[in-house]
Amino acid sequence: MAKARWHHMLMESQRHALKAVDEWNCSSGNYSDFLTHMHKAWHYLLHAEFYKDKIEYHYTDPKTGKYQLIDGEPKAWDLERCLRQRYPNSADPVRLNAELFVALRNKVEHRYEHGLKIVTGGKAQALVMNYEQELVSHFGLAYSLAERLRFPVSLQALTAEGREQIRMAAAKLPKPTRDLVAKFEAAIDPGVRDDVKYDYRVRLVPIIGSKTDADLAINFVRLDELSDDERRIMVEAGRHGTVIVRDRHVEVADKDKLLPRQVAFQVEALVPFEFHVQPEHTEMWRRLGVRPPTSSADPYDTDARYCVYNETFKSYAYTPAWVSRIVKEIGTVVKYRAFFEREPRPKKVTELTTPAGVPAQASIDEQALRDKIA
Known part of the structure; x- marks a missing residue:
């Protein structure tokens, strides 16, 4: 069976992404090539998304409504236009x-590629x-x-000489290049600049002690799993760090x-009637295709915008966006x-007990709701 067009676009996107990472990690790699291949990887990825979701992504003439053509073919959106469509929030x-x-x-x-690679x-x-x-999130784990x-091996983090070379290379960047980054970030909210989706930084600390079977060459520490004292030490170490060694593992699941x-509690706080796990919530995720049935052979086949599967607990968890979608x-x-295709159940006037982290909301008057339903 022939593959859908979006699949071929996705394969090309993956090819460019892998080439980009190879260029970055290779000791003789080219920073310009990294930029070019990642540009194309993102471009093909978003075009594949739009094609699959039946979103028109070609330029049209504002007067005639017809496609703008290049060599007889409709002109597709450039990456910047694609990004605005996919992420309409300009502060994302x-x-x-x-x-x-x-x-x-x-x-x-x-001649300044090495320094720019360090800074960015x-x-x-x-x-x-x-x-x-x-x-x-859009195409599933099969395309991961x-x-x-793999995590690259680096000498720069391990020697004082390597660290000094990093500082010297960064200092040699020409002013126009430094200004480009500085001016770009000057317009960004500090909270966004510190977001790991904009700039991900880690500190590498050698592991000392006996190795266990569970140890990997690289272990990732979640700050929210540390004690207050451990977290304070880690954050302080990151604040005063001078070595630029950066990586990101995966988003916290x-x-x-x-x-x-x-x-159910959050939805019920936002609507003028009762809302329960059974039957409303279960019926909604089934009808809207948010997650597969419990007996599914592929429990990971979820709509990642609204639901994820937790392998450890063999259960599903939902996003705040799912609450908004329900409402x-x-x-x-x-x-x-x-x-x-039935009447909602009026809220009862009662003292609400809510789970941790879910604020209690006052119930509306039961008779008032009956009047609305009537």
Whole structure:
């Protein structure tokens, strides 16, 4: 069976992404080639998304509405236009990260590539990992590049001479290049500049002591799993660090995720009627295709915007966006009737007990709701 057109576009996107990482990690790699290949990787990826989702991504003449043509073919959106479509929030750290590298692509001077690579190291890592996150969240784990990428070996982090070379190379950057990055970041909110999706930085600390079977060459530490004292030490070490060694592993799988009961409580706080896990929540995820049935052979086949599968606990967790989607679909009595083809149950006037992290909301008057339903 012939593959869909978006699949071939995705294969080309992956090819460019792998070439880009190879250029970055190779000792004789070319920074300009890294920028070019990551540009194309993102470009093909977003075109594949739009094609699959039936989103028109070609320029049209504002007067006639017809396609603008290049060599007889419709002119496709450039990457900057694609980024605005995919990330409409101009302060989105993923969009800003990609837009910075679009700007850098046309400004790189060959003799200063090494210094620029050092200065933008964390941002480049974020660019690649944002790409991986976008790839997997839209097309599934089958398209992940994780198994084909490895943590690179670096001497610069291990010797004082290496660290000094880093500082010297960064200091030699020409003023126009330094100004480009500085001016770009001057317009960004500090909170966004510190977001790992814009610039991901880590500190490498050698592991000393007996090795266990569970040890890997690289271990990633989650700050939210450390004690207060451990976290303070790690944060302080990062604040005063001078070695630029940057990488990102994966997004924290269940950060800000909600259990079904928490979803139900949050939804019920936002709508004028009762909302429960059974039957409403279960019926909604089934009908909207948010996750597969419990008996599915592929439990990871979820809509990542709204739901993720937790391998450890063999269960599903939901995103805040899922709460918003539910409220949008059935947030009024009229919408509830249309979706479920039945009447909603009025809230009872009672003392609410909520799970941790879910604020209690006052119930509306039961009779008032009955009047609305009537």
